[in-house]
Amino acid sequence: MKNRPIEFGGESVLPGQQRTIEIPLASMVTQRDLHLSLRVLHGRSPGPCLFVSAAIHGDEINGVEIIRRLLKRKALNRLKGTLVLAPIVNVHGFLAQSRYLPDGRDLNRSFPGSARGTLAGRIAHTFLSEVVNKCTHGIDLHTAARHRDNLPQIRADLNQDETRALATAFGVPVVMHSEIRDGSLRQVAGDNGIPILLYEAGEALRFNEVCIRAGVTGILNVMRTLKMLPPSRAKERAHKPVYSDTSFWVRAPESGIFRAMMPMGAKAAKGSVLGVIADPLGEQEVPVLAPRDGIVIGRTNLPLTHEGEALFHLAEYASKVDLVADRVELFQDNLEPEPGRPDGSGEVPIL
Numbered sequence: 298m299k300n301r302p303i304e305f306g307g308e309s310v311l312p313g314q315q316r317t318i319e320i321p322l323a324s325m326v327t328q329r330d331l332h333l334s335l336r337v338l339h340g341r342s343p344g345p346c347l348f349v350s351a352a353i354h355g356d357e358i359n360g361v362e363i364i365r366r367l368l369k370r371k372a373l374n375r376l377k378g379t380l381v382l383a384p385i386v387n388v389h390g391f392l393a394q395s396r397y398l399p400d401g402r403d404l405n406r407s408f409p410g411s412a413r414g415t416l417a418g419r420i421a422h423t424f425l426s427e428v429v430n431k432c433t434h435g436i437d438l439h440t441a442a443r444h445r446d447n448l449p450q451i452r453a454d455l456n457q458d459e460t461r462a463l464a465t466a467f468g469v470p471v472v473m474h475s476e477i478r479d480g481s482l483r484q485v486a487g488d489n490g491i492p493i494l495l496y497e498a499g500e501a502l503r504f505n506e507v508c509i510r511a512g513v514t515g516i517l518n519v520m521r522t523l524k525m526l527p528p529s530r531a532k533e534r535a536h537k538p539v540y541s542d543t544s545f546w547v548r549a550p551e552s553g554i555f556r557a558m559m560p561m562g563a564k565a566a567k568g569s570v571l572g573v574i575a576d577p578l579g580e581q582e583v584p585v586l587a588p589r590d591g592i593v594i595g596r597t598n599l600p601l602t603h604e605g606e607a608l609f610h611l612a613e614y615a616s617k618v619d620l621v622a623d624r625v626e627l628f629q630d631n632l633e634p635e636p637g638r639p640d641g642s643g644e645v646p647i648l
């Protein structure tokens with residue numbers, strides 16, 4: 298069966314065509330135009346329409362690089378259906394190296410928004426109506442906030458069968474169930490019946506090679522599962538996930554200078570020392586302990602802390618903590634780059 302043309306931003310994309318489409322956003326204060334840039338790849342044969350978005354939080358840039366690398370993949374020449382790439386959704390925040398929009402609002406708390414609402418609400422509305430609502434599936438790429446790091450992980454509503462299957466196919470060892478209702482893109486897409494995965498990996502304003510590689514592979518794995526791409530001959534490694542539906546933050550018991558001692562992805566057994574908080578002269582040292590067993594899926598990178606600030610994010614796995622720890626280790630070993638040595642698609646790693 299032949300595919301039909303598809304329209305984005307009032308422009309038609311023909312079957313077999315790749316086009317860049319610019320959708321106007323609120324202009325800059327200099328009155329120069331600002332656009333949401335989309336790259337639309339429209340297959341010759343019909344199939345699902347998948348959007349991949351990044352930098353909805355303007356300082357979360359791993360996803361921008363994930364999309365650049367994805368576009369180099371030759372596998373996309375055999376695309377069925379439509380791939381819509383939005384590498385920088387929060388353009389204003391990206392230019393300012395900020396999570397937020399110039400009005401101080403969080404774009405990912407401003408969905409669905411409206412055409413006559415706040416600046417954040419207008420951009421949310423544009424993205425929703427021009428991109429998301431034209432698609433059948435979505436992947437939204439994020440990192441941890443500034444000075445924090447996330448182990449590559451998928452967050453999704455695992456009660457939905459198709460979403461669960463795609464979350465599993467993505468191929469990172471940690472998959473978290475969540476169905477929060479917070480005005481996020483994930484919430485409105487889910488409400489509109491669009492299965493959506495949230496990929497969280499790395500730190501704001503940093504590139505992380507393992508997170509980037511896992512992201513590119515994950516998107517290709519999802520596309521194969523959706524039959525948008527033929528099965529892989531090279532068999533890109535998919536790591537079997539273990540699901541978790543609870544996680545918790547360990548907070549600083551007091552203010553001070555913090556030394557983290559538990560690495561990302563490690564098993565933190567109940568009572569183990571995650572780090573130590575000290576005063577500048579080292580006269581008082583307070584250990585930060587894991588209250589329950591968990592796997593470290595997020596951490597602060599900032600050695601200065603105030604009482605109550607979040608230091609470690611641990612996922613709970615009931616009896617499966619050791620299994621997850623083993624899989625995370627295997628995952629990290631497999632994706633660890635060698636300096637100067639290109640990966641299978643010729644990309645020299647960022648170190």
Ligand SMILES: [Zn+2]
Pocket residue numbers: 354357439440
């Ligand atoms: Zn984010």
